[in-house]
Amino acid sequence: xxxxxLQLFWTFFLIGLFGFGGGYxxxxxxxxxxxxxxxxxxxxxxxxxxxxxxxTPGPIGINSATYVGxxxxxxxxxxxxxxxxxxxxxxxxxxxxxxxxxxxxSKFLMKYRNHSSVENVFSxxxxxxxxxxxxxxxLLMNSENFSSMSENPWRFCLSIFLFCxxxxxxxxxxxxxxxxxxxxxxxxxxxxx
Numbered sequence: 584x585x586x587x588x589l590q591l592f593w594t595f596f597l598i599g600l601f602g603f604g605g606g607y608x609x610x611x612x613x614x615x616x617x618x619x620x621x622x623x624x625x626x627x628x629x630x631x632x633x634x635x636x637x638x639t640p641g642p643i644g645i646n647s648a649t650y651v652g653x654x655x656x657x658x659x660x661x662x663x664x665x666x667x668x669x670x671x672x673x674x675x676x677x678x679x680x681x682x683x684x685x686x687x688x689s690k691f692l693m694k695y696r697n698h699s700s701v702e703n704v705f706s707x708x709x710x711x712x713x714x715x716x717x718x719x720x721x722l723l724m725n726s727e728n729f730s731s732m733s734e735n736p737w738r739f740c741l742s743i744f745l746f747c748x749x750x751x752x753x754x755x756x757x758x759x760x761x762x763x764x765x766x767x768x769x770x771x772x773x774x775x776x
Contacts, residue, residue, distance in 0.1 A: 587659055588672055595648050595676035603708055606644030608715035611722050613647055623655035627727050648677040
């Protein structure tokens with residue numbers, strides 16, 4: 584168990600350290616580690632964690648770390664009490680680098696913010712953040728969320744329609760995300776997804 588707790592700490596410390604772009608940019612990094620590398624959970628469990636993390640207050644990256652920490656220990660056969668410790672460790676680890684970096688940045692950024700090297704670093708980080716956000720979006724476009732044409736054609740087509748509806752409703756009509764979520768949830772209930 585100590586090994587698992589140390590792995591949780593180190594994994595989420597690195598994610599917090601290199602997770603530029605906020606929580607949504609961290610999603611693909613978290614998925615790569617907890618599903619792909621360590622196999623602490625299945626892709627279906629991870630998708631559920633992302634959904635719950637989005638619907639609870641707070642940053643999605645921190646919420647995801649909290650849920651992953653709990654689920655990793657419980658899936659390994661430990662009691663829910665140990666899962667709570669896993670939640671604490673993963674959450675602390677993902678926040679720690681940002682806290683330390685903000686202390687350092689607040690001390691030095693004001694002094695050097697107009698320096699060309701600092702401006703170049705931020706210019707290079709912007710496209711990387713967009714790439715990480717796109718990776719997070721593509722990561723969630725899988726058969727567990729959309730089904731597949733061979734598995735369930737009705738659910739697949741309906742999922743694509745709801746995806747397009749949500750995109751157009753937000754981008755063109757500027758509907759708020761809460762209203763879009765409620766409308767899509769209502770459609771899911773009515774149509775039996």
